[in-house]
Amino acid sequence: MDLDEAALVAARERLGTKTLKDTVNVALRIASGRDPEGRDIDAALDVLASFQFEDRDEAWR
Known part of the structure; x- marks a missing residue:
């Protein structure tokens, strides 16, 4: 594999990684929409989007 050194x-x-493997894996996670720790951001947003919030007027009572 020919990499741009x-x-x-x-x-x-920038990523604070030490090895080629770690650097590539973190960069791939970021590029694929996952955070550097490997947690799926899209899945977390889906959970938040599915949450039924109370009506704002009712929340202040």
Whole structure:
């Protein structure tokens, strides 16, 4: 695999990773819409979107 070494160094510095594997995995998670820790942001937003909030007028009573 031919990698851009300057981009790899910059990514390692920005992401705080030490190995090539960690750098690539974190970058892939970010690019795929997941956070660097591997939690699925879309799944969390789906849960939030499905929550039935009370009417705002009722919430203040």
